Amino acid sequence: MRIGIIGLGLIGGSLAYDFRALGHTILGVSRQSQTCQDALSLGAVDQASQDLASLAHVDVVFICTPVSVIDAIAARLIPHLTPDTILTDVGSVKGSVVNTLTPLWPRFLGGHPMAGSEDTGIHAAQARLFAGNPYILTPTEKTSPDVLAIMRGLVGKLDCHLYDCSPTVHDRAVAWISHLPKMMSAGLITACLSETDPEIMKLAQAFASSGFRDTSRVGGGNPELGCMMAKYNREEVLRSLYQYRQSIDQLTNIIENSDWPALEILLNQTQTERPKFL
């Protein structure tokens, strides 16, 4: 196949490495000429261009840009595409992207490869980044069966765990295990920062160890990522936060009532259930 990849960062570059290793021809597009040169010299792509028109004759295009620009990129890309080209993306929220792109391009199918690292850019890209990780495709009732079949066949070769679900189900599931953790972890840091006694703050900072480090990591991570989650998955993030607030209230009430048997039951349940998520 001839595969176009727009956005040659961690995800786009890693897809390029894997698909090229599988024998496909990779046409990369980046805004920056340096990135195009790097992608070529690293061997990630067969051709690289700053021009979306270079993707006029490809079988599949992966938009691998930040979620915030997917719709603008798609609008500029679509006039160049031939009608049977499949269009997909790798955004970590799906409802808003799918709602916007489906009317623009009938052969659009949303996707979300759940792999990543703290690093970004073409130099962070690596072969087999997706192997063993979930890759979610989000068909709707409008998705043509052949588009879904072709995409399943293509990304299935990445040795990922392939899932199909609706965009809404995807967004609700990732709200629980990715977006809510980001928000509640940020909330921990802002709560600690509310301490007004400088002696206590100094000691809290000195005493913090692995428990604080782990629970605060994502909340102290990339701010743009958190803003993207909240903006593009607003409804499901709010839904998870409302439920989370109930959980915090439940814990608070148990402790206010010194109901230690209830606390033990609750903490035994969290201990028992957590491994099912790992």
Next chain:
Amino acid sequence: MRIGIIGLGLIGGSLAYDFRALGHTILGVSRQSQTCQDALSLGAVDQASQDLASLAHVDVVFICTPVSVIDAIAARLIPHLTPDTILTDVGSVKGSVVNTLTPLWPRFLGGHPMAGSEDTGIHAAQARLFAGNPYILTPTEKTSPDVLAIMRGLVGKLDCHLYDCSPTVHDRAVAWISHLPKMMSAGLITACLSETDPEIMKLAQAFASSGFRDTSRVGGGNPELGCMMAKYNREEVLRSLYQYRQSIDQLTNIIENSDWPALEILLNQTQTERPKFL
């Protein structure tokens, strides 16, 4: 010095190794004869006994049992002690322990070595567990200066970072960075468990990765530890939970209002401030 150590688990056993290596004579006490034999054969102690009366003539006694039994152990130990013996403990909450033991033994000084691992028991004990980690002593206005000086000299030799603060300041500081993280992390798991759609639950479990793993780790850990924190540091844990709820409400309001500039400011702040705790 002759040092008594009651409770030969991870902390007691590790203190025994270090103090013995520093030339002190270590008298261990455990409820279980097997633990006494193990401590002797591992070389952690010079003598081991199931009888608190064996500590009649020591300079310092460390109570290294769970917080819940410190007061009962102290009450049974005190009739055997000579008046100049210093009594200390290693409990991770201090207000309740100090309030109970100070009237029973004038030469009591609370302590909290902040080191540990997931493992427990004498076989998990190790030399130099405390090196590089905080060790907090919690004197009050009733603490004799010579008791504080002797204890500072003794535990300072563990190459730990030594801190003095009041029991209240200690308990407030550890509520922020240890006890609140435990509760908010448990709340994440219970919130996720509230999902009633089996498809979403199955996918959430399949999609969970490092962000969920880290934020849920302490909440899915030892339930007894969480119950101990809540029971013996109830007031400060509640204080931190009330503040945390305000932080969650603030985040929720920002997202409800789609106030993305405010969210960016907040998440930039958490990113900037977190490293001060690490």
